[in-house]
Amino acid sequence: MRRPIRLGLLALVLGAAGQAGDVTAGARIVAHGTSSGALPCMACxxxxxxxNAAIGAPALAGLPVAATLAALDAIAAGxxxxxxxxxxxxxxxxPAERRAVxxxxxxxRPDN
Structure with missing residues (x-):
């Protein structure tokens, strides 16, 4: 009886951990883009x-996760x-790449 409980708890822990994005993958996307066609964020x-005010690209450094996710979702949907x-x-x-970014x-930090 104890094994199903442990497996259930493990699934809960892993599921909660899966909510956060992979910061390393996010850094890679920001610097290099993706193989599926997203350009590097740093390009603009x-x-x-x-x-970059000259092209209307807003600052991204330090934005809250929820704000970035909401913006990316809304932009993608038009x-x-x-x-x-x-x-x-x-x-x-x-969605996983958006979360990582x-x-x-x-x-x-905005001042880096």
Missing amino acids: HGVGLRG RIGHNYVMKNNAAALT ADYLATR
Whole structure:
């Protein structure tokens, strides 16, 4: 009887841990993009992710995870934004990749 309980608890722990993104994968996507067509975030938002006013790319460093996820979801769905490059980038990211990017951006300091 104890084994099913342990397995159930393990599943709960692993499931909760799975909610967070892979920060290392997020850093890789931000710097290099993905094989599915997403360009590197740094290409427009800058190496320090402080944004690029000349092209309308906002600062990303230090954004809360929920804000980044909501923005990526809305951009991919076409609910916000008018930049087709950003729409294609957001749409090219899987939910797990979006979470990884969001988690990574939240670790960055805006003044780095």
